Amino acid sequence: MQQETVIVLDFGGQYNQLIARRVRECNVYCEIYSYRTDLAKIKAKNPKGIIFTGGPNSAYLPDSPTIDPEIYNWGVPILGICYGSQLMMHMLGGKVCKAPEREYGKTLVDLNTASPLFDTLPAQNVCWMSHNDYIEQAAPGFEIVAHTPNCPVAAAQDKARGLYAVQFHPEVLHTENGTKILHNFVYNVCRCAGDWKMDSFVENSVKALREKIGDGKVLCALSGGVDSSVCAAMLAKAIGKQLTCVFVD
Numbered sequence: 001m002q003q004e005t006v007i008v009l010d011f012g013g014q015y016n017q018l019i020a021r022r023v024r025e026c027n028v029y030c031e032i033y034s035y036r037t038d039l040a041k042i043k044a045k046n047p048k049g050i051i052f053t054g055g056p057n058s059a060y061l062p063d064s065p066t067i068d069p070e071i072y073n074w075g076v077p078i079l080g081i082c083y084g085s086q087l088m089m090h091m092l093g094g095k096v097c098k099a100p101e102r103e104y105g106k107t108l109v110d111l112n113t114a115s116p117l118f119d120t121l122p123a124q125n126v127c128w129m130s131h132n133d134y135i136e137q138a139a140p141g142f143e144i145v146a147h148t149p150n151c152p153v154a155a156a157q158d159k160a161r162g163l164y165a166v167q168f169h170p171e172v173l174h175t176e177n178g179t180k181i182l183h184n185f186v187y188n189v190c191r192c193a194g195d196w197k198m199d200s201f202v203e204n205s206v207k208a209l210r211e212k213i214g215d216g217k218v219l220c221a222l223s224g225g226v227d228s229s230v231c232a233a234m235l236a237k238a239i240g241k242q243l244t245c246v247f248v249d
Contacts, residue, residue: 004192007047008032011065011083013054019081019171022179023051027194028186035065042071049077049190052084054169058133059083059090060097067091077162077189079117079182085165086133089156092163094139101150103129106174109154112145116188117155117164117181127154127168127175135167162189202234209238221248 006023008030010016016032023030033042035052042050050071057064065083069091072078080088086096107129111118118125135153138144146155146166155166164185170178186192218235222228222245235243 003029003196004048005045006030006049006051006186006190006192007042007045008051008053009035009037009042009067009084010053011035011055011087012057013081013083015169015171016053019051019053019182022171022182023186024196024198025179026183026186026192027196028190028192029196035067039068039071043074047076048192049079049186051185052078052080052087054082054084054130057083058096058098059086060133072161072163075162077185078164079185079189080163080165081171082131082167082169085156085167086131086135088163088165089135089137089139089142089153092139092142094135094142094153095137096133097136099132099134099150102132103134103148103150104131105129107148107151107168109146109148109151109168111155112143115145115155115157116159117157117166117184118145119184119188121177121180125176127170127178128172129168131167135165164189206234206238209235213239213242216242218243220245222246223248 006028008020010032020030020032090096106126109125109127111125113121134151138153138156141158142156144153144156148154151167157164170181220232222232232245
């Protein structure tokens with residue numbers, strides 16, 4: 001049986017890995033792909049939900065990262081964060097433009113707690129904002145469910161289509177109840193069961209490595225960074241003395 005998967009589509013944001021980590025902390029398996037990835041590959045994953053990350057570009061400029069609009073017709077819930085929210089609004093008929101006043105840092109946001117995203121949250125929540133552009137007008141079919149004095153559309157939703165957009169960053173610790181917002185997305189909106197565990201993922205990965213390598217030997221270039229160190233640790237657990245690590249400075 002295929003495990004539940006939430007896909008993070010990276011539009012160049014600095015928090016893409018952190019978003020995936022927060023989803024995994026909700027006991028839901030998550031993978032990250034570039035926005036350039038062929039949609040057929042994303043669809044083949046049969047995702048329970050998709051998250052658009054932030055990014056440094058302006059959604060209304062012709063050379064900015066974008067996505068095939070077909071993705072909105074899949075019936076798969078989508079959460080746009082920061083640039084991801086602006087891109088969603090821009091593509092679906094809203095208005096995104098340069099903000100009269102940039103918001104950066106901790107900002108008090110008024111929430112409509114009837115939204116599935118903000119279920120059980122307080123009506124006002126401190127959130128982390130970081131944007132030069134803003135959503136001046138939500139796309140047709142969207143209901144505004146959060147705002148600040150300087151940001152008229154801090155969050156919007158089209159519940160019928162499962163489309164949600166937040167201008168702030170729920171994945172960072174500076175946002176109060178940010179993990180709860182992502183939890184609400186994967187459970188209240190995507191209807192995930194939350195039956196995935198990191199320890200079982202490691203166990204299955206080690207088993208797969210052991211089966212693939214068999215009696216062979218492996219040479220691992222080890223820099224000391226997170227990626228190569230984790231790779232080396234998992235290989236060592238899988239094949240022991242069959243592994244030789246070479247430090248690469």
